[in-house]
Amino acid sequence: MFTDARQFMNPEQSGYVGFANLPNQVHRKSVKKGFEFTLMVVGESGLGKSTLVNSLFLTDLYPERQIPGAADKINQTVKIDASTVEIEERGVKLRLTVVDTPGFGDALSGIDCFKQVITYIDEQFERYLRDESGLNRRNIIDNRVHCCFYFINPVGHGLKPLDVAFMKAVHHKVNIVPVIAKADTLTKQEVYNLKTKIMNEIEHHGIQLYPLPECDSDEDEDYKEQCKQLKAAVPFAVVGSNQIIEVKGRKVRGRMYPWGVVEVENPDHCDFIKLRTMLITHMQDLQEVTQEIHYENYRSDKLATGTGQKRTSKSRRPESEREEKLTEKEHQLEEKDAELRRMKEMIAKMQAEMQSGGKPQQNGPPQQNGQPGNRPPQSHGPPVKSHHV
Numbered sequence: 104m105f106t107d108a109r110q111f112m113n114p115e116q117s118g119y120v121g122f123a124n125l126p127n128q129v130h131r132k133s134v135k136k137g138f139e140f141t142l143m144v145v146g147e148s149g150l151g152k153s154t155l156v157n158s159l160f161l162t163d164l165y166p167e168r169q170i171p172g173a174a175d176k177i178n179q180t181v182k183i184d185a186s187t188v189e190i191e192e193r194g195v196k197l198r199l200t201v202v203d204t205p206g207f208g209d210a211l212s213g214i215d216c217f218k219q220v221i222t223y224i225d226e227q228f229e230r231y232l233r234d235e236s237g238l239n240r241r242n243i244i245d246n247r248v249h250c251c252f253y254f255i256n257p258v259g260h261g262l263k264p265l266d267v268a269f270m271k272a273v274h275h276k277v278n279i280v281p282v283i284a285k286a287d288t289l290t291k292q293e294v295y296n297l298k299t300k301i302m303n304e305i306e307h308h309g310i311q312l313y314p315l316p317e318c319d320s321d322e323d324e325d326y327k328e329q330c331k332q333l334k335a336a337v338p339f340a341v342v343g344s345n346q347i348i349e350v351k352g353r354k355v356r357g358r359m360y361p362w363g364v365v366e367v368e369n370p371d372h373c374d375f376i377k378l379r380t381m382l383i384t385h386m387q388d389l390q391e392v393t394q395e396i397h398y399e400n401y402r403s404d405k406l407a408t409g410t411g412q413k414r415t416s417k418s419r420r421p422e423s424e425r426e427e428k429l430t431e432k433e434h435q436l437e438e439k440d441a442e443l444r445r446m447k448e449m450i451a452k453m454q455a456e457m458q459s460g461g462k463p464q465q466n467g468p469p470q471q472n473g474q475p476g477n478r479p480p481q482s483h484g485p486p487v488k489s490h491h492v
Contacts, residue, residue, distance in 0.1 A: 134194060134195055134196075137189075137196035137197065137198060138196070138197050138198065139197075139198045139200075139244070139245045140197060140198070140249055140250075140386055140389075140390070141199075141200040141201075141202065141227075141245070141246055141247060141248050141249050141250075142156070142200070142202070142248075142249070142250050142251075142252065142382075143201075143202040143203075143204070143220075143224075143248045143250070143251040143252070143277065144201065144202070144203055144251075144252045144254065145207055145220060145251060145252070145253050145269065146204075146207065146208070146252075146254025146255070146256075146282075146284065147208040147254070147256060148205065148207075148208070148209050150254040150256065151254075151284050151342075152203065152252070152254055152284075154343035154344065154345060155282075155284075155341060155343035155375075156201050158343045158344060158356065158367060159378075159379055159382070160188075160190060162188055163345075164186045164188055164201050181204055181205075181206040181207050181216050181217070181219045181220065182204070182205050182206055182219075183202060183203075183204060183219060183220070183223045184202070184203040184204070184205055185201070185202045185203075185246075186200070186201050186203070187200045187201075188201075200246060202248065204219075204220055207220070208265055217268070217272060217273070220269075220273065221272060221273060223248075224247075224248050224273065224276050225276070227246045228247060228397075228398060228401040228402075229405075230246065231243065231245065231246070231247055231398065232401070232402055232405060245390075247393055247397075247398060248276075248277050248393070249277075249278065249386075249389045249393045250277070250278045250280060250313070250389045251273065251277045251278060251279050251280065252280050252282050253266070253270060253279055253280070253281050253282065254282050254283075254284045255281055255282065255283050255301065255338065256284065257283055257284060257285050257288050257289055257297065257340075258288070260297075260300070261297070261300045261301060261304055262301055262304045262305070267308050267310070270305070270308075270310045271308060271309075271310055274310050274311045274312070275311065275397070275400065276397055276401075277397060278313035278392055279310070279311075279313060280312070280313050280337075280338075280381070281301065281312065281337065281338035281339070282339050282340075282341055282378065283298070283301075283338050283339065283340040283341065284341065286340035286341055286373045286374070287342045287358060287365045287372070287373065289340070294340045297340075298337075298340065301338055302337070302338070312337065313392070315330060315334050315381070315385065316330075316385065316388050318330050329380070329384075332377065333377055333380065333381050336374050336377045336378075339374040339375075339378040339381075340373055340374050341373050341374055341375045341378055342357075342367055342372065342373040342375060343367065343375070344356050344357055344358050344365075344367050346358070346359075348364055350364050350366070355367070355368065355369075356368060357369075357372075
């Protein structure tokens, strides 16, 4: 029997099993597989959505985009433009899909301009549900929308009716992160006042934004302070730029004005760094909320309706969904009980006829208001025995 002359060496110390190395195995497998993330940007034209996305991921997602003129926007409808790019940083691969909505809010009448956005979100849920229920479940591509940046016009003095209508229509389908575009057009006091007004209107209309996760008690103090600042920065007032400018001997990305330079990555100038930190730090949580809340809501609706052609909008809160499901089940149970009572009455009446030799009894079950029962027994056909029911 062949034996290896080299002795197998245990790299660990005695008394050490080694299951503490499991997170490293998961890390290696995740890095090898790569990550997927889908970001949707919604807002009026000219608010810098494409520029901000390119600034966030340091890439050009729209190299061949043609900007339509004012005459073309008159009859322009909302389109869905999905661009996918694979980004690699320090050996970690990210398959990023950015869904843009050109034409949103450009028409004179904003009625139903966001129906295509809702349809796209539902289609991605339906596609994932179909792939998940299919035979080949090993290589499922996740194109569900994990996060939605909704851009708010800085000169609107708050939320417009279109902003409220859109966020109320999709807040139970996707994680909404409000963004104030072109914050360099406002002073710091104006930014603060606008943020306060927007948050008051969002709370007044009952709109559910993406809730940043609470920090555990054993987290570092720096991480707790970071989460606290991120929560206080909502909605994020951002400035986007792909231009490199040299300021005092260092190169920065920003915008040059006659009165100075606005640095994109300077926290004192805008919330760009905070927005990127929120997106990158909580990217896994955004995917988990999409999977465990939004997708499960859609999946339960599909399974409840059966056909899945139409679905009613529900609140994103799991408590209200459980109450609605409980009400449906109670209603179904009541119908079953009523049907069983009717069948028992019918069987009792037919057994009484069989005992009397097939002749109907004179003293039958009591009648209500002189009317016969719901289902009188049939006088023809083969007799029904009780043990068949």
